[in-house]
Amino acid sequence: MEDVLDLFEDVAADSLGYARRWKEETGGRVIGVLPMHFPAELAHAAGALPVILQEDEEPITIGHKSVFNFYCGFNRSLIDQALRGKFSGLDAIMFGDHCVQLLGTADVIRANIPGLPILFNQLCSIIDAEWALAETERTFQQLWKELETLIGRKIDEADVRASIRLFNRDRGLMRRLYDLRRNGQIALSARQMQAVVKSSMVMDKAQHCALLERFLTQKRSEPSAVRSVRVFLSGHLCHAPKLDILDLIETCGGRVVDDDLYHGFRFIFADIDEQAPPVRALADWYLSRNRKVPCPTRAVKGADWEQYLLKAVADCRADGLIVLMAKFCEPHMFFYPEIKEAFERRGVPHLLVETEHEGVALEALKTRLETFMEITRRAVAA
Amino acid sequence: MLNLVDRPGPSPIFGNGERANRLQSTRFGGKLVNAYWESLFRAKEEGKKVVWYNGTYIPPFFHAHDLAWVHGEAWSAYLAAKHGEMPAQKAGEQRGYDRELCSYARTHIGQALIDLGKLKDGTLGIAPDDERAVTMAKLPPPDMIINAYPYCSSGQQWDDITYRLFGKKVPMFTVSIPLLWGGRPDAGYLRGEEWEQRSRYVADQLVAMTRFLEEHTGRKYNFDRLSEVMGYVKKAARLRLEAMDLCTATPSPASFFDWIVSIAPVNFLPGDQNLVTYFEGVKAEIKERAERGIGAVKDEKYRLFFDGMMNWNKVGWLADKFAAVNACVVAGRYTHMSFWQEPELIDLDEPVLGMAQNYLICPNNHGAPIMIGEIERICDKFGIGGMVMHASRTCRGMTNSQFLIAESAKRNGRQALFFEGDVADESFYKDELLNTRLEAMIESMEAQRRAA
Numbered sequence: 058m059e060d061v062l063d064l065f066e067d068v069a070a071d072s073l074g075y076a077r078r079w080k081e082e083t084g085g086r087v088i089g090v091l092p093m094h095f096p097a098e099l100a101h102a103a104g105a106l107p108v109i110l111q112e113d114e115e116p117i118t119i120g121h122k123s124v125f126n127f128y129c130g131f132n133r134s135l136i137d138q139a140l141r142g143k144f145s146g147l148d149a150i151m152f153g154d155h156c157v158q159l160l161g162t163a164d165v166i167r168a169n170i171p172g173l174p175i176l177f178n179q180l181c182s183i184i185d186a187e188w189a190l191a192e193t194e195r196t197f198q199q200l201w202k203e204l205e206t207l208i209g210r211k212i213d214e215a216d217v218r219a220s221i222r223l224f225n226r227d228r229g230l231m232r233r234l235y236d237l238r239r240n241g242q243i244a245l246s247a248r249q250m251q252a253v254v255k256s257s258m259v260m261d262k263a264q265h266c267a268l269l270e271r272f273l274t275q276k277r278s279e280p281s282a283v284r285s286v287r288v289f290l291s292g293h294l295c296h297a298p299k300l301d302i303l304d305l306i307e308t309c310g311g312r313v314v315d316d317d318l319y320h321g322f323r324f325i326f327a328d329i330d331e332q333a334p335p336v337r338a339l340a341d342w343y344l345s346r347n348r349k350v351p352c353p354t355r356a357v358k359g360a361d362w363e364q365y366l367l368k369a370v371a372d373c374r375a376d377g378l379i380v381l382m383a384k385f386c387e388p389h390m391f392f393y394p395e396i397k398e399a400f401e402r403r404g405v406p407h408l409l410v411e412t413e414h415e416g417v418a419l420e421a422l423k424t425r426l427e428t429f430m431e432i433t434r435r436a437v438a439a
Numbered sequence: 440m441l442n443l444v445d446r447p448g449p450s451p452i453f454g455n456g457e458r459a460n461r462l463q464s465t466r467f468g469g470k471l472v473n474a475y476w477e478s479l480f481r482a483k484e485e486g487k488k489v490v491w492y493n494g495t496y497i498p499p500f501f502h503a504h505d506l507a508w509v510h511g512e513a514w515s516a517y518l519a520a521k522h523g524e525m526p527a528q529k530a531g532e533q534r535g536y537d538r539e540l541c542s543y544a545r546t547h548i549g550q551a552l553i554d555l556g557k558l559k560d561g562t563l564g565i566a567p568d569d570e571r572a573v574t575m576a577k578l579p580p581p582d583m584i585i586n587a588y589p590y591c592s593s594g595q596q597w598d599d600i601t602y603r604l605f606g607k608k609v610p611m612f613t614v615s616i617p618l619l620w621g622g623r624p625d626a627g628y629l630r631g632e633e634w635e636q637r638s639r640y641v642a643d644q645l646v647a648m649t650r651f652l653e654e655h656t657g658r659k660y661n662f663d664r665l666s667e668v669m670g671y672v673k674k675a676a677r678l679r680l681e682a683m684d685l686c687t688a689t690p691s692p693a694s695f696f697d698w699i700v701s702i703a704p705v706n707f708l709p710g711d712q713n714l715v716t717y718f719e720g721v722k723a724e725i726k727e728r729a730e731r732g733i734g735a736v737k738d739e740k741y742r743l744f745f746d747g748m749m750n751w752n753k754v755g756w757l758a759d760k761f762a763a764v765n766a767c768v769v770a771g772r773y774t775h776m777s778f779w780q781e782p783e784l785i786d787l788d789e790p791v792l793g794m795a796q797n798y799l800i801c802p803n804n805h806g807a808p809i810m811i812g813e814i815e816r817i818c819d820k821f822g823i824g825g826m827v828m829h830a831s832r833t834c835r836g837m838t839n840s841q842f843l844i845a846e847s848a849k850r851n852g853r854q855a856l857f858f859e860g861d862v863a864d865e866s867f868y869k870d871e872l873l874n875t876r877l878e879a880m881i882e883s884m885e886a887q888r889r890a891a
């Protein structure tokens with residue numbers, strides 16, 4: 058079982074390295090995908106390896122000349138990687154999210170890697186607008202067309218359906234892991250859970266599925282961890298939280314039982330209809346997202362992140378909520394006060410942890426986490 | 440995006456101490472702005488429904504439907520002019536809005552919090568009988584909220600929060616104005632498949648917006664009225680461009696800062712004869728100055744371009760600062776690439792499509808290659824020698840492509856400096872840094888001048 062997790066951790070730690078090896082072995086195309094809403098299924102159906110681009114661990118150096126330091130770590134890291142030549146193995150990038158910072162990054166990448174095709178298709182972000190379905194279908198049709206131009210042949214509907222099925226299978230397997238974790242039937246650290254999800258953003262899907270299936274058959278029961286505080290982790294859009302923060306939460310007495318992280322449940326919560334025409338199915342999947350796990354970068358009336366979180370925290374019997382917020386992430390900053398107020402009103406302990414690409418001062422964070430765990434323990438006991 | 444209400448203030452002690460020779464004709468704009476707010480404060484008494492909106496210049500749609508409208512940004516600017524932005528920002532901060540969030544949104548949201556009655560607690564640093572509080576209390580609450588923010592996602596999220604602050608009870612409509620990426624082979628300024636498709640997409644949404652207005656007023660939308668209103672807007676827009684063109688003269692008779700104070704009329708004031716009168720006045724004064732060789736800056740030696748969002752707390756201050764080194768900021772991305780800058784696209788019989796197109800080409804809504812192409816064209820036209828890049832800390836909408844713009848400027852033999860500040864949060868502005876960098880840039884421009 059450990060060997061599967063080790064493999065996931067290795068891939069998660071070096072996604073572009075995995076993509077390079079895959080390319081060398083298969084001769085196929087690698088397509089970089091931008092978070093958080095592109096259906097990588099289409100790129101997969103085009104015979105490519107879709108790889109969700111990740112923040113890397115390197116400090117920002119050369120990137121300073123092309124991005125301000127008041128941009129989120131993900132954008133700064135993407136630009137730095139682009140300028141360091143890290144994307145040289147990519148055959149294209151699917152770009153075009155709504156976040157204003159990412160729009161700027163798209164242009165910096167276009168200017169600095171002129172030969173790299175950018176399949177730019179901005180998704181409609183008002184996902185309950187009366188034109189949202191038509192516009193989303195148009196966007197996916199356009200993306201489909203652009204992928205066909207890239208690979209020089211038609212992409213069969215049957216292939217898209219097969220990719221949808223495969224991706225659904227992978228998501229389903231990961232959701233089983235989530236259920237097991239919620240119910241205390243598996244001992245998986247937050248670090249390990251991140252490796253499972255993050256590697257699925259990168260690996261060949263069939264391989265990932267096979268490994269996960271093996272892993273699930275070998276799983277062992279969780280040792281009792283009576284004294285730990287059950288924690289729900291929320292937030293951290295687009296890029297993975299640093300592993301040392303996740304470790305610290307656990308060494309300070311917490312046990313992560315659920316999350317809505319992009320490198321977590323947000324990535325796997327919804328499947329795509331396997332029966333409907335693919336473009337329609339993809340559009341429905343996209344447009345229903347906020348009703349399931351609200352995302353602050355999309356707007357839907359009546360879908361509230363804070364209400365979702367209160368319910369999700371109760372459903373998984375978490376004792377408290379830790380919000381991980383990437384510094385300078387505007388969508389998150391706009392909505393955080395709503396979450397804070399809702400949790401205060403309900404009396405559920407919560408803690409905001411701001412993260413940075415450069416890392417956080419762990420000693421200070423340790424003290425805050427220990428205090429949080431103590432408060433939460435007392436609240437539970439009361 | 441924001442409009443200006445000019446705030447008189449001290450002048451920097453810097454350079455030769457000269458102050459900007461601002462246009463006199465723009466004062467009429469101040470009167471129009473005040474009249475607009477006064478009539479807005481009476482809106483409910485007059486039985487008018489009130490729309491709060493953010494983003495691009497959609498008021499002609501409201502004007503034609505006899506609605507009153509509040510441009511969120513303009514309201515914040517109005518408060519800033521009365522030094523009321525601090526309590527608003529503090530109110531936002533108290534609710535947990537991070538200082539790194541768009542300060543314009545923070546001011547507006549904080550203001551809404553105050554409007555929502557929290558002022559009574561006395562916790563917001565402003566007493567209920569303070570004159571500013573009295574002004575704030577006059578703002579009519581929204582009957583509808585409309586968001587039409589090109590390019591910037593923060594603009595959309597900002598209104599999402601306003602909608603929530605009002606208990607999700609006020610009907611809200613959002614117009615998506617997507618980026619013109621310009622990646623297809625046929626892409627160019629105002630052309631290509633993407634341009635055509637996006638134009639129709641936004642125009643259709645604007646028509647849907649009129650249905651929303653009908654639904655919430657119970658009255659039929661009158662497109663003939665819209666054409667009529669747009670007739671004035673188009674005329675005013677043409678006059679503005681003609682007046683801008685006169686600033687190719689040396690010395691430039693008007694500066695970027697005069698155009699900044701001329702934004703309100705083309706952004707949110709009612710589309711009527713006053714707009715036309717305003718720009719006729721501005722054009723006449725500029726023409727006269729050009730004929731008499733009078734510049735916006737005494738002894739103009741250097742001509743600059745201002746890139747980025749305006750630093751609204753510092754308009755007068757900056758105007759004087761550049762004047763004090765004989766530099767005239769002649770043009771800017773914000774002023775010269777927005778606010779009905781393509782009036783000929785508007786067909787008065789069917790104005791909606793052309794309106795959508797003007798909204799689409801706001802100063803940051805083009806992908807970098809096309810946007811920078813336009814900036815270079817403007818710089819060539821106005822004989823620009825240097826670029827002033829305002830790195831507005833909390834406005835990613837306008838900082839996104841600035842490094843690429845500066846690189847392009849340098850490739851074209853223009854100097855470029857960056858200075859830090861913000862749209863509406865004064866604490867990010869670093870005067871000393873700007874002084875040093877401006878002096879250094881002027882020195883290099885001087886050396887360049889001598890070498891030539």
Ligand code: SF4
Pocket residue numbers: 129130131132156157158159293294295296354383385386387388389
């Ligand atoms: S949504 Fe947040 S984390 Fe993602 S790119 Fe935008 S600012 Fe960065």
Ligand code: SF4
Pocket residue numbers: 440541542543544591592593594597748833834835836837862
């Ligand atoms: S960040 Fe800038 S462009 Fe975006 S909403 Fe704020 S002021 Fe407007």
